[in-house]
Amino acid sequence: MTANRRYTVAVIPGDGIGKEVVPEGIRVLERAGQLHGFTLDQQWHDFASCDYYLQHGVMMPPDWKARIGAPDAIFFGAVGWPETVPDHVSLWGSLIQWRREYDQYVNLRPARLMPGVPSPLAGRGPGSIDMWIVRENTEGEYSSIGGRMFAGTEREIVIQETVMTRHGVDRVLRYAFDLARSREAKHLTSATKSNGISITMPFWDERVETMAGDYPDVRVDKYHIDILTAQFVMNPDRFDVVVASNLFGDILSDLGPACTGTIGVAPSANINPERTSPSLFEPVHGSAPDIAGRGIANPVGQIWSGAMMLDHVGEHEAAASILRAIETVLAEPRLRTPDLKGTASTVDCGKAIAQALG
Numbered sequence: 391m392t393a394n395r396r397y398t399v400a401v402i403p404g405d406g407i408g409k410e411v412v413p414e415g416i417r418v419l420e421r422a423g424q425l426h427g428f429t430l431d432q433q434w435h436d437f438a439s440c441d442y443y444l445q446h447g448v449m450m451p452p453d454w455k456a457r458i459g460a461p462d463a464i465f466f467g468a469v470g471w472p473e474t475v476p477d478h479v480s481l482w483g484s485l486i487q488w489r490r491e492y493d494q495y496v497n498l499r500p501a502r503l504m505p506g507v508p509s510p511l512a513g514r515g516p517g518s519i520d521m522w523i524v525r526e527n528t529e530g531e532y533s534s535i536g537g538r539m540f541a542g543t544e545r546e547i548v549i550q551e552t553v554m555t556r557h558g559v560d561r562v563l564r565y566a567f568d569l570a571r572s573r574e575a576k577h578l579t580s581a582t583k584s585n586g587i588s589i590t591m592p593f594w595d596e597r598v599e600t601m602a603g604d605y606p607d608v609r610v611d612k613y614h615i616d617i618l619t620a621q622f623v624m625n626p627d628r629f630d631v632v633v634a635s636n637l638f639g640d641i642l643s644d645l646g647p648a649c650t651g652t653i654g655v656a657p658s659a660n661i662n663p664e665r666t667s668p669s670l671f672e673p674v675h676g677s678a679p680d681i682a683g684r685g686i687a688n689p690v691g692q693i694w695s696g697a698m699m700l701d702h703v704g705e706h707e708a709a710a711s712i713l714r715a716i717e718t719v720l721a722e723p724r725l726r727t728p729d730l731k732g733t734a735s736t737v738d739c740g741k742a743i744a745q746a747l748g
């Protein structure tokens with residue numbers, strides 16, 4: 391098929407296994423483009439990595455925004471190499487800056503049990519875990535407001551503020567309610583901790599209750615985060631769309647996929663729903679220094695993130711075909727990576743998914 395649609399994509403592998411899984415994501419996206427008639431104009435960047443930091447003293451150049459330009463999307467791997475750069479420096483110097491500067495206020499993360507992939511939870515089969523976690527992505531507990539006094543002394547004081555704005559909370563809740571409304575179960579769960587966190591979390595609950603009035607067709611419930619994590623493990627089939635603050639969403643979106651067998655398959659989309667700036671697609675997992683460089687990282691989370699990116703730019707058919715190819719490959723034990731008890735390498739698994747596209 392002749393390629394007639396073009397999309398510009400900034401490709402940023404980052405650190406650790408990001409450098410191994412991003413090329414597999416690109417392999418699959420390019421194959422999908424050949425089959426579905428589109429081309430990705432890729433601009434690769436080496437910044438937003440700890441290697442870059444060691445050379446330049448910063449995670450990204452001052453003109454990073456100009457260098458990224460105005461792509462249709464950003465395809466990112468993972469950040470972090472704590473041996474050389476403290477995690478808070480690498481994260482705030484890259485991902486968190488992008489999420490804020492590009493106003494990617496929704497972090498959308500599915501957790502779905504894939505055919506053939508055994509869940510570590512007894513008696514769970516395909517279809518029994520199928521939820522979307524909607525994480526607030528620009529404020530909340532991820533705040534740099536605070537300070538440290540009397541450092542290193544007995545009087546040391548450390549304070550960090552949580553920031554919730556009505557604008558920020560309402561817009562992510564609206565996205566989650568709309569998503570719940572679009573699904574068959576029409577069920578939204580809100581994560582809170584308003585018994586212990588007595589100012590911001592009651593405000594969050596209040597905004598959920600107010601907005602629920604606009605969505606009489608959506609069943610809404612709320613759980614404190616502690617029991618919610620227990621329910622994810624005991625009864626993951628209870629959940630459909632789960633909305634949470636920045637920190638709670640980050641935790642739940644590792645736990646949800648872990649209940650499906652591995653976080654290696656979990657994708658995520660950092661979305662600017664108004665499309666006033668680029669959205670960013672990355673796996674939920676981080677740079678995994680413990681397995682980096684060994685060629686055994688699971689590339690499915692990165693590849694599935696690529697499918698979410700295609701959905702975002704309007705290539706819905708191609709996105710669906712990638713999902714089907716992932717399912718075909720995961721159903722075959724020998725094509726799975728070691729985190730799923732298989733023996734395939736990162737490249738084997740990526741190639742198999744590209745081939746399964748047709």
Ligand code: GGG
Pocket residue numbers: 466467468469470481485640672673674675676677
């Ligand atoms: N691909 C995801 C990634 O690199 N994660 C690193 C990390 O620490 N992320 C925390 C976050 O997403 O807030």
